[in-house]
Amino acid sequence: MSAAGDTATAVDFCGIALAHPVINASGTFDAIAARRAFGDALIERFPFAAFVSKTVTVAPRQGNPPPRLWELPAGLMNSIGLPNKGLEGYLALDLPELAALPVPLIVNVMGFSRDEVATLVSAFAGRDEVAALELNVSCPNVETGMVMGADPGEIGRLMSAVRPLTDKPLIVKLTPNASDVPAVALAAEREGADAVSLINTIRGMALDPRTGEPWLGGTTGGVSGSAVRAIALAQVRSVSDAVDIPIIGMGGVSRGRHAGELIAAGATLVAVGTESFRDPSAGARIASELALAVDAPHHSGWGPRGR
Ligand code: RRO
DSSP: OOOTTOTTTOEEETTEEESSSEEEOTTSOOHHHHHHHHTHHHHHTOSOSSEEOOOBOSSOBOOOOSOOEEEETTEEEEOOOOOBOHHHHIIIIIHHHHHTSSSOEEEEEOOSSHHHHHHHHHHHHTOTTEEEEEEEOOSBOTTTOSBGGGOHHHHHHHHHHHGGGOSSOEEEEOOSSSSOHHHHHHHHHHTTOSEEEEOOOEEEOOBOTTTOSBSSTTSSEEEESGGGHHHHHHHHHHHHHHOOSOEEEESSOOSHHHHHHHHHTTOSEEEEOTHHHHOTTHHHHHHHHHHHHHHSTTOOSOOOOOO
């Protein structure tokens, strides 16, 4: 059975109709490159119910120097450093291609100040191709030095600055590198966030065995994959206890069962990240596995957490 288009798996997310609850994590699936590699087969069997694009910043960025990846026994560590064409380049070159995908488009943006985030939100506010915006708040605010997503006060001020700029759903992508993630989620909700997504990667480091120096060009990196799944589950559960807005849960999902567990912990949607690097069609498989588990007469009891 295919999950796509099956009314039993359809889900409403902030007013956006989705065929099933599985989407991609930002930056883990290059739909433009995949279209070139797989042609129309990608469009006919698109693996996700919505597409979240890689983070866009106001100015173009080269990203971090290599090496950018380090494989872990149960995951991956990245230090990609936000390479992207910048807002103008995205609007001119990427948006037309991404708008042709057969699913709603969510654009992930990051600013290094509240003004930059406001510029990005305003730029997409009137674009009909864009269904929702995801605010990546994992970077330090250049004005305060604080990581925006680590501090409830920073998030509250950010949201009150950008909320009036658009009617589109605003999703705040929470960082797990914060002492009180539910408090950050609650501050976002109070100032008008429509949803939160979590977890982003967890800060880690690897040393070059020959030199003892940091392996990654960016010194530290973000850990993802199976290694973080239990942490994601705990954080989704604690954020679900704190807020009433929908949650996109992610972190180490490679099976329908893992998606079902995040939904049981309070997520409305589940995002697949690292697993898509191994298998670009993983999203479709996970959605089908999830649908089979939920539909089975003797399923193991996963179900939404009453939201
Ligand atoms: O580009 C990156 O290095 C990156 C980003 Br913006 C992010 O949000 N999470 C991550 O693990 N890497």
